[in-house]
Amino acid sequence: MDKVLDSIVIGGGQAGLASGYHLQKKGLQFLILEAGKQATGSWPLYYESLKLFSPTRFSSLPGMKFPGIPDQYPSREEVIHYLESYRKKFELPVRTNQKVVLVEKENGFFRIQTGSGDIYQTKTIINATGSFHSPFTPDIKGQENFRGQILHSSEYRNPEGFANQRILIVGRRNSAVQLAIELSEYSRTSLVVRQPVQLVKQRVWGQDLHFWIRVIGLDTFPFWRFGKEVPIPGGAADLGDYKERIAARKPDQLPMFTSFYSDGVIWSDGKREVVDTVIFATGYQVNLPYLKPIGALDSEGIPLQVAGISTSVPGIYYVGLEGQRSFSSATLRGVGPDAQFVVKRILRYLKN
Template sequence: MSAVYDAIVIGGGQAGLASGYHLKRKGLRFVVLEANDQAAGSWPRYYDSLKLFSPARFSSLPGMSLPGSPNGYPLKQEVIRYLRDYTSRFQLPVKTNQRVTEVRKNGDLFTIATSTGEVYRTKSVISATGAFHNPYTPDIKGREDFKGRILHSSEYRNPEPFIGQRVVVVGRGNSAIQIGVELAEVSRTSLAVLRPVQFVKQKVWGQDLHFWIKLVGFDTFPFWRFGKKVPVSGSVIDLGQYEEKLAAGKPDQFPMFTSFYADGVVWQNGTKEPVDAVIFATGYRPSLTYLGSTGALDAEGRPLQVAGVSSTVPGLYYVGLEGQRSFASATLRGVGPDARFVVKRLLRHITQ
């Protein structure tokens, strides 16, 4: 019979590592199960030029600061190295290549099965896989007829494959703007948006925007305590003259197209335009199918939870959900406080 853990963390990205840090501080027996061959979450799959939208001093996991200038904006590879070093420094028990396929609740214990055939037993579970494993692409009329290339921003790496092409990027968030601006240097690129892009300044009165967000308490304001949904910002942080470049038409922006046709897209005014590629920067949806048999999810597959504590399955917790407890949840700067809160609740559960 396999040993029984106090807790098992599913997912070895930033949310899972922050959870592991707090579990270790409490002296609990736990393991982190990571589906891939390294504990870096979704970061290796992001586009090459990605950099954080918040400076390093506001973007660290608990117990260890991001290296480099506190006021710098770390790049993708710097974050990946940081996550590797974090795992090593705190000697977190991460098991890689352990993709969880099913979680079952048997009495007071959970049984967790992985794709390799391993089976684990535990008193509690922290689901830390977040929402970045299930890219969302809207179903648009004529898509099956389009002969060009359609991809999600999660599949985009760099502009090289699109040199000289006609490209449409769907979306108006930070990733859509970063990708669109980068592509506009080598291709004819437009943004397709439901509403015009709105910007906020990176620096206000000489300080990064996140300094003021943190100072006034908005970043960690506990909306959940008042039964309120955490608001989602509809503005883009202007890290690199993005507003100026959009104003110059590099890229330009148009109201969202209505449909595809064989060679391109049909804009709202009825104009057909040939297009080589369409990139959807349209976000993600939860992918927690491994919890399907536990009763933890609603009809649309979303977790039934309050502040990271399951509403229907005692002993089940979450870290890394967008808007879980605050505006910062699901970010590098937000998963630490969320993990601390969840581990306190978890400790009460396993010791009662």
């Protein structure tokens, strides 16, 4: 592609679509490059029973309300349908099957190469990819000798095939708790944690927690302006009877095991237990190798940025990083304000 665009958005999920909305609103020439077959991010790959922990009324992208009952929590399928409808409504220019493999800078412009061999040129880049394809799994002693099944939560889809197993789920946040509660209906399942699960009460004084987060300003408080990291909660949202289920030990909670052996795990007291499956709900890590050649990442591969603006490569921006500008930055409700902030900075950059 010979034409030099104002901006290219890498990633066609919620962060990419929100970025496209604001770029379009400002009349900029842009494209959204999506590695997959559709512009729905990683949502089709999440486990089937997934529900947002924010209600419908607080789960919208800019310009289009999330349909449905305001106080219900959208399902995975509802989010996928919403993202598809969003792209169609605003006729956002998305090109699918365009996995970015390399970014270079020459003659003041960025040159983007995709796995299909296509080349794009642009004045600015918004990286809006998630980290779903880079799951973090800790390296635990004896893991290579374990003859059972080890999964990351990103590989889990539904309880089929797990009936009557002994299952350990490592983690204490939303995904870990949701999976453990679901699987405990079919198998003997335990949450394995370093600290007990902290369930955040979802409704306070008749309002969803997210209402109060907005009222007190935590959802948008600019911690980054004061050189502080945005606090990310370590607990899980109580989306129903979670508190009662955990109190009833279905699932129960156990302190982290020390190592694996061929048939299971070894606990801190030296006891061995036969285990069929271990699922790590231990989160994800940023993986943007295509930005390394231009110096956009630190030695550990983390973007050098403040509030979504690259501090090492002028013209590089980010939307969708956890804690980027606020408590809600990596969520459906948070990517819109962050995209708007970034696009304003792009306009300033293009005028200079």
